[in-house]
Structure formats: structure tokens, C-alpha cells
Amino acid sequence: MxxxxxxxxxxxxxxxxxxxxxxxxxxxxxxxxxxxxxxxxxxxxxxxxxxxxxxxxxxxxxxxxxxxxxxxxxxxxxxxxxxxxxxxxxLEPSPGAGETLAELGEAYRVGVLTNGAPEFQRAKLAAHGLHEHVDCVVASYEAGAHKPDLAPFELAERRLPADAYALVGDADADVDGAANAGWDALRYGGGELGDVPGDLGWA
Incomplete structure (x- = not known):
């Protein structure tokens, strides 16, 4: 998977x-x-x-x-x-974020990879009801370095074993870090998250 x-x-x-x-x-x-x-x-x-x-x-x-x-x-x-x-x-959830995560969870493992302290980032996720749609949350503090450093990506792989990985993010640190880690990447530009697997070429 x-x-x-x-x-x-x-x-x-x-x-x-x-x-x-x-x-x-x-x-x-x-x-x-x-x-x-x-x-x-x-x-x-x-x-x-x-x-x-x-x-x-x-x-x-x-x-x-x-x-x-x-x-x-x-x-x-x-x-x-x-x-x-x-x-x-x-903070406000992106349009359809919860629904998108829930749908993706039927076919993929789904996680959050975020720059920040774990207790604060998890609190944000839970406050908006998104925590129930993800398999794990990886915060950069836990890896000792922020994206685009490889450490958070390596920790994310250990936390969520899979055959291949992708990151959806809005910043250069997301896209560049994912590329350096050998992951696929999708830059989020606002609005609906859309067809993430299709946009990644995974569909």
C-alpha cells in the first residue's frame, strides 16, 4: 500500500x-x-x-x-x-479536507507531516476534527529538524511503512524536501484538494 x-x-x-x-x-x-x-x-x-x-x-x-x-x-x-x-x-480547514482524507483512507495510508511541535500540531488537527481521518501525525520537532531536511521524511517512513510515498504541501520546503527524500510531491495552491491520486499520477 x-x-x-x-x-x-x-x-x-x-x-x-x-x-x-x-x-x-x-x-x-x-x-x-x-x-x-x-x-x-x-x-x-x-x-x-x-x-x-x-x-x-x-x-x-x-x-x-x-x-x-x-x-x-x-x-x-x-x-x-x-x-x-x-x-x-x-485556522480553518481547507474546503472538503475531511472528506478528502476519509476517501483517501480507503485506498491509501494517510498521514500528516508538519513543521512544528507535536502537542501543538495535534491539538490544531483535533480541534478541527481532522485527526480521525489520518493514520499518524509526524511533527518535525520529533525528528529534530524541519522540512526540507531529510530527517522528518525518514521518520515519516518509519512511522507509516508503505511501498511509496507522496507529500501534498503548499511550500517549497514540502515539495523540495519530498523530492530529496525520493517521494512524489504535489504543491497545494488553495481551494479544494481535488483528485490527489490523479494529480500525483497514482490513479
Whole structure:
């Protein structure tokens, strides 16, 4: 049996880049009653630093940076939880995502291969009811490197043994990483996921 993996953020779940800032703002306002620019900038820098290095708890790390460098005095755990909740709330499943995953599951093994921390990415998937349609979720943190590095793809193969693999994703990291791993790849450009096996040449 063959396996089809999907990227999560930007593929199975959609968001507008402008909404990300709005979500951060709403989270800080919920905790502190305001959202100063310097807090958001420090938070974002701290988050990205931890995320890119696959270090634990990037949301908490961002809040700690805002406290240490920008004078934010809100609770670390409370603010980190509010930020994750706000991010989950802004995400929307791609049109027909659940149905597509369910249909593919009848003939293929189906997984999610995502850049991120496993607990957060699985929470996003579950919040939108997509977790029940996939056989496994592989997060880059578990491999110690983000796509396009080969490590997440190698871990995905170990987690979901199959005769052949493909990845559907919206970013160069997805397409280039899949190609380097010897997988087939399909770039997602928005809208309905469509006939994935046909577009891959697997039908």
C-alpha cells in the first residue's frame, strides 16, 4: 500500500498572514488588557528562535522573551495558552479536507507531516476534527529538524511503512524536501484538494 502525507498549516488548515498578528494581539489583550508593539515583537522573536531550533515550548519561550526584554508582566503559562488558543481559532480547514482524507483512507495510508511541535500540531488537527481521518501525525520537532531536511521524511517512513510515498504541501520546503527524500510531491495552491491520486499520477 502507498502512503500520502499532507502538510498541516497552509495545506489542510488555512489562515491569512494578517490574521496571525490579530491573533497574537487578541491573546495579549485577553491576558493584559492591551498588546504593546514591543511585546509582540519580542514574543515573535523568541518564538521563532525556539521554533527554528526545534527547542521545546516555543509559545512559552516567546512569552518569556517578552517578559525579559519588553516589560510584559503577564503570566507565562496563561499567555502561552491564550496564544495557542488564538492560533487554533483563526485556522480553518481547507474546503472538503475531511472528506478528502476519509476517501483517501480507503485506498491509501494517510498521514500528516508538519513543521512544528507535536502537542501543538495535534491539538490544531483535533480541534478541527481532522485527526480521525489520518493514520499518524509526524511533527518535525520529533525528528529534530524541519522540512526540507531529510530527517522528518525518514521518520515519516518509519512511522507509516508503505511501498511509496507522496507529500501534498503548499511550500517549497514540502515539495523540495519530498523530492530529496525520493517521494512524489504535489504543491497545494488553495481551494479544494481535488483528485490527489490523479494529480500525483497514482490513479
Amino acid at each position: 502507498r502512503a500520502i502525507y499532507f502538510d498541516l498549516d497552509g495545506t489542510l488548515l488555512q489562515f491569512d498572514e494578517g490574521d496571525v498578528v490579530d491573533a497574537m494581539t487578541a491573546a495579549f489583550e485577553a491576558v493584559a488588557g492591551e498588546a504593546r508593539d514591543e511585546w509582540l515583537e519580542a514574543y515573535n522573536a523568541g518564538f521563532l528562535e525556539r521554533f527554528e531550533a526545534c527547542e521545546p515550548a516555543p509559545y512559552r519561550g516567546g512569552v518569556e522573551r517578552a517578559r525579559a526584554e519588553a516589560g510584559f508582566d503577564g503570566g507565562v503559562e496563561e499567555t502561552a495558552a491564550a496564544l495557542l488558543d488564538a492560533e487554533i481559532e483563526l
